[in-house]
Amino acid sequence: MAHERTLAILKPDCVRKDLIGEVLRRIQEAGFSVCALKMVNMTKAEAEGFYAVHEGKPFFDELTDFMSSGPCVPVVLEKDNAIADFRELIGATNPEEADDGTIRSDFADSIGENIVHGSDSVENGLKEAGYFFPEHEIVANKA
Numbered sequence: 046m047a048h049e050r051t052l053a054i055l056k057p058d059c060v061r062k063d064l065i066g067e068v069l070r071r072i073q074e075a076g077f078s079v080c081a082l083k084m085v086n087m088t089k090a091e092a093e094g095f096y097a098v099h100e101g102k103p104f105f106d107e108l109t110d111f112m113s114s115g116p117c118v119p120v121v122l123e124k125d126n127a128i129a130d131f132r133e134l135i136g137a138t139n140p141e142e143a144d145d146g147t148i149r150s151d152f153a154d155s156i157g158e159n160i161v162h163g164s165d166s167v168e169n170g171l172k173e174a175g176y177f178f179p180e181h182e183i184v185a186n187k188a
């Protein structure tokens with residue numbers, strides 16, 4: 046199994062609900078190594094840049110408004126099979142469809158405010174980590 050990197054973002058609803066610690070605990074308990082972490086306030090333009098792949102979709106404005114509505118916590122994670130395992134841990138995009146016990150099922154209010162982001166491919170994991178962290182800020186933690 047390949048050692049992979051994924052980019053998680055604890056979204057503004059996660060921060061507002063004081064769930065940073067609980068979500069990080071679940072992530073670490075699932076075997077992910079935290080390799081970089083910080084709190085940022087994304088501007089609308091930064092959120093649009095991060096989600097550029099969704100430009101033109103009906104939810105793009107709502108999504109980028111939400112992601113720039115308050116602080117969020119980007120986190121670089123590493124683990125064997127990190128991309129798929131992280132998406133399993135967080136559950137489906139729509140919390141109503143997410144499996145019981147997943148982070149989104151337990152904490153998210155809606156498809157728009159769904160607590161956490163996770164990269165959807167190895168290539169995007171590397172690219173998205175670079176959106177928030179220069180390579181020298183990503184440390185080898187238990188890797």
Ligand code: IDP
Pocket residue numbers: 104107108137138156157158159161162163165
């Ligand atoms: P993902 O975050 O599970 O990978 P994507 O399809 O990549 O899901 O969508 C990115 C984000 O856009 C979702 O996490 C969610 O916050 C938001 N989003 C996706 N579809 C909708 C929608 O139909 N309405 C509102 N927000 C949406």
